[in-house]
Amino acid sequence: MPDLETLPPLRSVHTSNVPEILDHFGISVMVTTYQAGRLVMLRSQNGLLNTHFRSFDKPMGLAVGEHRLAVGAATSIWEFHDLPAVSEKLDAKANAGAEHPVQHDACFLPRATHWTGDIQIHEMAWVGHGADADLWAVNTRFSCLCRRSDRYSFEPIWRPRFIDQYIPADCCHLNGLAMRDGEVRYVTALGETSDAGGWRTNKRDGGILIDMRADEVIARGLSMPHSPRWYRDRLWVLQSGLGEIGYVDAASGGYESVASLPGFTRGLSFVGPLAFIGLSQIRESAVFGGIPIADRELADRVCGVWVVNIESGETVGFVKFEDAVQEIFAVEVLPARYPELVNDDKDLIAGSFELPDAMLADVPPDLHSE
Template identity: 55%
Template sequence: MTSSPSSSGAVSGLGQPAPAVLEPLRAGHTDGFPELLRTLGVSLLVTTYQAGKLVVVREQDGRLNTHFRNFPMPMGLAVSPWADRLAIGTKLQVCEFRDVPEVAAQVEPEGTHDACFLPRSSHVTGDVAIHEMAYGLGGELWFVNTRFSCLATIDPDASFVPRWRPPFVSELEPTDRCHLNGLAMEGGAPRFVTALGRSDAPAGWRTNKARGGVLIDVTSGEIVVPGLSMPHSPRLHGGHLWACESGAGTLGVVDPAAGKYEAVASVPGFTRGLDFAGHYAFVGLSQVRESAVFSGIPITEHLAEHERICGIAVIDVITGQVVGLLRFEDAVQEIFAVAVLPRRFPELMNEDETLLASSFVIPTQSLPDVAESVRAKPSVPA
């Protein structure tokens, strides 16, 4: 079935005949994908900068529901440890949202939603090519500032605050020297990052993009694993360090002591975007376009363009088997971030001015001063 950019739609199984008239946003899935989300009690948040969408993937009545929200070039995505706050990095700014359960309870159809994220702030960073993001200690938001080759945080008086950069990058300036992209947190602080090259020259990573990628220990500044093909999305989960070797289309485990990456699963797409729920890994897949950026990498050499897919693969990390697949078609060709949200059927409002105009959140200590009629039923339009 189809879904418009501003509405929800259930998606059908892979292998179903295409409709006579192609819609701009379509998706299909393997049997069992909706049931897996229902069993885990989660939904998925997915960004696609190429299509300018945040996709909320939800189970509804045994079917998969894909919900599209418009953003200008969304890439980085962060969910707080309590899943009550999330941030999206767009072309020029970071947008933060808060879950307001009282609003969720009244969004139509009433009783369906278990979360409703409303915008709370927007910070203009300028075009710094925000890649991965994560919340740290005290709710501090970290993000990969790819153009300036550094990790950064937000300050109200500045575009960004540079906090760390690879030792081989000698100075700050916006020329994307090493294509810093991925961020793994440990104990509320950055621990590992990925970059597409060990370069101190403007766009120098492009020289050896096929095998020049590195995984770096932020604490020591040392390169843990060299020689990777366009690595992304390092994560610490279940006592292991995981990463995507995107150029090879794999998800794997890193042994920092041995300095080795071992592929656990191979999938038919450029792997980028990673999160976990139990022993399942949710991995973003991109088709990768035929261009100077992606030419010469392993996946383009062993898979023809029509064999590469865009979507989400679910991998059982114990067996290495792909146990589920969501495939986007037509307008969505590249995925950047994938986040597991421990909510069954969330909503996010970023363009509904009518709802935003009449939804008010005030501090708890101020509630006694609010009229009883307002407290009894917050104003949420149907």
């Protein structure tokens, strides 16, 4: 993991209503920035925005499940479990002599690390329920969807019909996945090609959206699409190259823009009528050069999380990052007001245990919160 001592400071500005929005829905927002090597937690603390971060090696995809989450990094996947009893320890430490005490309602501790190798992991999702859920990931380097395996680096489970072999060549830049009715149903890619790096040839408007069940492309001509989502009976997608959020008619493939934003849109999560959308400033030209959003002046492109009302298309709030953070990948709403994620507190990890219910019944009650 990157050394916090060597990382530049994280600075941000935000509209005053962001903490109120988080409080209203009882949520926090988790954001990954691979460029800055951080997982950022946006939390409301006594009416103010608390921007909290943890270091990872190029964090990308996030998967939020039942009392657990996963973080996809450069060559590994980290799985964390929520241990509610540990929140009491955090409160006791954080509130000692504090003028404004906090109350943690979730604490995610590391449970497993799976080493995948450099598969350029992108979006991820838990498929199934409870302990039997599988973790699926977009394996961009091998142009497929894969499943975490106890034996292999990864287990391929699906690839587009135009990908005829498994080669570590990022042929179509498969990047996003959408769940519908409990199954992975839609994916996005930046090109329809099986050539090594072939997507780069027409990245301006060669993007596609695929219906996995039908095994067919349902929308073409998209500008670097990312983050497909099925929400409120609509298939949402970000046209990153245009800096837009919109939706696609799954039957006709027609695209309808809902809002245009001041950055490369990537990372999308919903609550109520609101969409939380990641924006990247995109400074690097080899990948992003030649797309419409890159034609805007650098000063007109920002990095942050924008809050958009999907019913009106209006921006209702934002958090804008400065200095250290220039690119964002994942944005996920977490149903916890003030969560913590621990990946470097050795003492806390060493003294916290998750046990089977049968065993817990024989542990003295006064030790349950130890």
